[in-house]
Amino acid sequence: MAQEMSRLTFGQGPKRNLFAHVVESIGLRIIRGELSPSLPFPKEADLGTEFGASRSVIREAVKSLAARGLITSQTRTGIRVLEPINWNLLDAEVLNWRYSVMPPDQFYGELFEIRRLIEPEAARLAALRGSATEIAAIVSAFAAMSEASRAERSGVAADLAFHRAILAAAHNALLLQMGNLIAVGLDIAHRLSSESFVVFLPMHKAVLDAILARDGEKGEAAMRHLLSETQEFMSRLIRA
Missing domain, CATH: 1.20.120.530 (GntR ligand-binding domain-like)
Structure with missing residues (x-):
């Protein structure tokens, strides 16, 4: 039985589609442990190149993931992944990402x-x-x-x-x-x-x-x- 069944609902327009793709992709990496608190978070410029996304899209994705408790972004320390205890497991997307890897x-x-x-x-x-x-x-x-x-x-x-x-x-x-x-x-x-x-x-x-x-x-x-x-x-x- 396939486990990769996470649900993703895109909004209207290509920019929204790209934003949702970036959020889900990074979110899944965090849930899988590919990005962890012990590892440096990728630079915004590198993520922009990887996804073909503008800096504004990457920053909005970071804000979205921070709102779900997966990462934190601060001026001095930059972006870092948070421990699972901080994740908002009542968020529908986080639940779906978690299901897809469990x-x-x-x-x-x-x-x-x-x-x-x-x-x-x-x-x-x-x-x-x-x-x-x-x-x-x-x-x-x-x-x-x-x-x-x-x-x-x-x-x-x-x-x-x-x-x-x-x-x-x-x-x-x-x-x-x-x-x-x-x-x-x-x-x-x-x-x-x-x-x-x-x-x-x-x-x-x-x-x-x-x-x-x-x-x-x-x-x-x-x-x-x-x-x-x-x-x-x-x-x-x-x-x-």
């Missing part, structure tokens, strides 16, 4: 450990705290998932909307920041197998029913069951 089972193991800590509690809180409007958003997302399943088309956007709506209904701003973890996991899972979407639709319905019933304990248990079964399914798929 064994899939290791990546999914880490991802589901975090999801099991976060989402069952989010489901419990959504059942207890969610407003009528917020719960209606969960219902709407599930309806879109069901329609996608009947039409045999991708439901990844609806699936993500379902999980994000639950995080929103939990009324905890910090939980919302975990949305990228779920987004990357769902995106990769759907690319590996569309079957997972159909298989787990009834389990999503169990989560929804518990939230509609305002039963926090059942919501937590239903989400925990959904994540456990999903992880096992993905593990079998990866091993195969």
